[in-house]
Amino acid sequence: MTARPRPAPAQRAGRRAARSPVRPTVGALLRAAAGTAAAAGFGWTLWHGIAEPGTALAFGVLVAVGELARWGARPDAGAPPVLEEPRGREPAPLAAAAALAYALLGESAGLPTTHGVAQTVAVVVAGALVGAVPQVARGHGAALDHVARRVLTAGFAALCFQPLYNSGELLRAVGRGHWYALFLLLLLVLTALCDAVLAALLLRARTGHPYAPLLRDELRALPGIGSAVCATGAVIALAVAVAGLWALPVFCVPLLLTQLSFRRYAAVRDTYRQTIGSLARATEIAGYTPPGHAHRVAALGRAVGREMGLSGPELTVLEYAALxxxxxQLSLVDPVPEGATARLPEAEQRRIALLGGAVVRQTGAPAAVAVVVERQADPYREQPLTARIVRTVNAYDELSREGGGNPDGALxxxxxxxxxxxxDHHPNVVESLARVLARGGVTGSAPG
Known part of the structure; x- marks a missing residue:
């Protein structure tokens, strides 16, 4: 009897998923919670009427303008088709600060406000949805996740502040002095932590990356733009309490200009990534490597790095080194067949790696990228983790091509x-690669 060939890991994973019962994911639960909060907020507001409609309109417009400024930029323009980088480093500071300020607003021009938690959620939902319309129209599902995150974060801040302030318990307990400022500071810290947890959970649900490194990246970003957004939101709420709505343009125009400047910085970064991607194609155009090889190694290597818990900066180094x-190989007189350098003598592999590192140093890339390129031919026990990943994923791409399109090529x-x-290959890297492949590998085709 002839034995049937075993299915590839990705095929086996797909069959297990087809047999397993459908269970709600954390992402689906968070979206459902945001949808429920939005429906309750709109229902309550429509039933009881809009309190301080002018104030609600002003903050809703601010949230919408901030979100439109966020989505106006093309993410990853010109970047190679690698896995999505976490976007939790707040890309819409104006919208986030406006939503937080409305959640912490207790007075306007010396008069008490009565909008409460439900109207806060309704105004933030309305503004965020208006700002997300362009991306939803283009079919970007991540836009709805961003709206859910914004709603839940603003709802959390409002739930912690509005009932206490409107009932008078907060002022009776802490007054308006330094204890009140300390209370706001504590609330801002809790809100920032809540936002980081939500951002990591939603990205985990959308990409399947391990949760711990995603959360670590979000927490590392808090002292930067996260703290600035929280502080600005609190200052806007305090300024409106004294000066009324005239305080909004005073504080929000500089924040909008900062957001536009960040977009310029992101465009420069994307241009740099495009340059690295073009350099990666030099070996393909010269006939030294198969078309799309470098981009496939970068995409799969980034997925393996995320599986092994690498952080954002480490993943960037890994991506550039893989590309x-x-x-x-451009130093070789004759190309290696199919670019398979793994079959060359060790001395030749090391020479090619050192020459590659020297070229990388001339491109202005970080020194860590050149180190990874130089050490990819070393025994794995002497390599940094990023070099181990590049070496293993490169060997996998070369070996899988030997199968000639056979479904068992991956196996x-x-x-x-x-x-x-x-x-040659670290066991943990190989097993992480197997898990990534079992989930379907990476999506998108490499160029070329």
Whole structure:
């Protein structure tokens, strides 16, 4: 009897998923919670009427303008088709500060406000949805996740502040002195932590990346733009309490200009990434490597790095090194067949790697990128983790091509990698690669 070939890891994972019962994910639960809060907020507001409609309109417009400024930029313009980078580093500071300020607003021009938690949620939802319309129209599902995050964060801040302030308990307990400022500071810290947890959970649900490194990236971003957004939101609320709505343009115009400046910085960064991607294609155009090889290694390597818990800066180094890992082959007189340098003698592999690192240093890339390129031919016990990942994923791409399109090519490549765990490939990297492949690998085709 002829044995049937075993299915590839991705096929086996797909069959297990088809047999397993459908369970609600954390992301679906968060979206449902945001939808429920939005429906309750709109229902309550429509039933009881809008309190201080002018104030509600002003803050709703601010949220909408901030979100429109966020979505006006094309994310990852010109970037290679790698996995999505976490976007939790607040890309819409004006909208976030406006939503937080409305949640913490207790007075306007010396007069008490009565909008409460429900109207806060309704105004933030309305503004965020208006700002997300362009992206929803283009089919970007992440826009709705962003709206859900904004609603839940603003709702949390309003729930902690509005009932206490409107009932008078807060002022009776702490007064208007330094204890009141300390209370606001504590509330801002809790709100920032809530936002970081929500951002990591939603990104985990959308991408499947491990939660711990995603949350770590979000928490690392808090001392930067996160603290600025929280402080600005609190200052806007205090300023409106004294000066009324005239305080909004005074504080929000500089924040909008800062947001536009950040977009310029992001455009420069995207241009740099495009330059790195173009350099990666030099070996393909010269015939030294197959079309799309460098971009496939970068995409799969980034997925493996995320699986192993690398942070954002480490993933950027890994991506750039994976894109340029073969650039040293340009020093060869004759191309290696199919660019498979893994079959060359160790001395030749090391020479190509060192030449590649020297080229990378001339591009102005970070020194860490050149180190990864230079050390990809070393024994894995002497390599940094990023170099181990590039080496293993590069070998996987080369080995899987040997299958000639056979469905078992992925399984063949993984088995060969496991045989090489004694010296060439770290076992943890190989198993992380297997888990990524079992989930379907990476999506999108490399250019070329």
């Amino acid at each position: 340029m890992h073969d650039i040293g 063949y490549a993984l088995e060969r990698l496991r045989f090489g765990t004694a010296r």
